[in-house]
Amino acid sequence: NAGVMQNPRHLVRRRGQEARLRCSPMKGHSHVYWYRQLPEEGLKFMVYLQKENIIDESGMPKERFSAEFPKEGPSILRIQQVVRGDSAAYFCASSLQDRTRSIEKLFFGSGTQLSVL
Amino acid sequence: SQQGEEDPQALSIQEGENATMNCSYKTSINNLQWYRQNSGRGLVHLILIRSNEREKHSGRLRVTLDTSKKSSSLLITASRAADTASYFCATDERSGRALTFGSGTRLQVQP
Numbered sequence: 001n002a003g004v005m006q007n008p009r010h011l012v013r014r015r016g017q018e019a020r021l022r023c024s025p026m027k028g029h030s031h032v033y034w035y036r037q038l039p040e041e042g043l044k045f046m047v048y049l050q051k052e053n054i055i056d057e058s059g060m061p062k063e064r065f066s067a068e069f070p071k072e073g074p075s076i077l078r079i080q081q082v083v084r085g086d087s088a089a090y091f092c093a094s095s096l097q098d099r100t101r102s103i104e105k106l107f108f109g110s111g112t113q114l115s116v117l
Numbered sequence: 118s119q120q121g122e123e124d125p126q127a128l129s130i131q132e133g134e135n136a137t138m139n140c141s142y143k144t145s146i147n148n149l150q151w152y153r154q155n156s157g158r159g160l161v162h163l164i165l166i167r168s169n170e171r172e173k174h175s176g177r178l179r180v181t182l183d184t185s186k187k188s189s190s191l192l193i194t195a196s197r198a199a200d201t202a203s204y205f206c207a208t209d210e211r212s213g214r215a216l217t218f219g220s221g222t223r224l225q226v227q228p
Contacts, residue, residue, distance in 0.1 A: 004159070033215050042205055042220040043160070056214040091159055102147035103209045103216055108159035 002027070005074075006092050006109035013082050014117050021077040021112045025094030032075045033106065034060075034067060037089045046090075049075060082116045089113050122219050123206055129225040136193040138222040140206035141186075147209040149182055150216065151191050154203045163191075163204075198228040 005024040013019050025032050030051050035043035045059040049069035060067065064082075069075040079086055093106035123140050130136055140149070148167045152160040166173045166182045166189065173180045179192040193200055203223045207216040 035218070040223075043218040045215045045217065048215045059215075093160075105150060105162040105165055106152075106160070106207075106216060108152075108161070110159045111157075 004092060004094050004107050004109035006112050008112060009110065010113045010115070012115045012117065015083055016081050019079040019082050019086070019114055019116075021079075021090050021092075021114070022074045023077070023092030023094075023109060024074040025092075026107050029094035029096055029107070031095045031097055032069050033093045033095070034075075034077050035091045035093065037091060037111075043091060046077070079114075082114075084116045087114055087116045123204070123222045125222060126220070127223045127225070129227065130196055131227050132196060132198055134196055136196050136200070136224055136226070138191045138204050138206075138224070140189045140191070140219055142189075142206075142208045142217075143187060144208075145211045146184075147211055149180075149189050150207045150209070151178075151180060151189075152205045152207060152218075154205065154221070156202075160205065193224075196224075196226045198226050200224060201226045 004026055007022050011019055032049045034046040036046055037043050047060045047067045048056040051069055052071050064080045066078045089111045091108055091111045093108045095106050146168055148165050150165045151163045153163055154160045164175050164178055164180050166180050168184055177194045182189045203221045205218050205221045207218045209216055
């Protein structure tokens, strides 16, 4: 049973290019979360998705950033026209939602390190 | 300060000693979780404590939760060099939709 798979592991982009980060949740998990981490800092929530639905995107910048989790295939975090400030580690996590609707533990991928030159 | 603040920010101890990390939060929660992150890797879940629980154990880990003070502590007993990592608390807020993470405690265990 593979864990959460993120690719690529490292992504280098020049300013103005697009970055696409992929995340395949654990088998059977229908909830995906994206977090961003700067060096020596904690994780900052970006967006929470279920299959074909964005549940909470309150942590995601309104411009240039978008996320999707289609019925088939991985979740995608897309950053258009990247700037140097977008350089960070982006982590995806997945979970099962229990009947009480509280969040049980998250399973994290190894992250994508985005470097913008 | 933000939800889920850990202290200390950094902790250095000798192998065999105990390590205690604290976490404070601001809002009502369903549960509080602790995660570990090795350098350059994703986070790994360690332990979850629900809002109606006061203490929980898992191996060398002991977690306490005081909802009246909105604080939690993580104790690692008989630490090992392999425990060197960053430790984060995360809160599942009743009003929130995703876990909120603190800025973490960087633990260094000297062999």
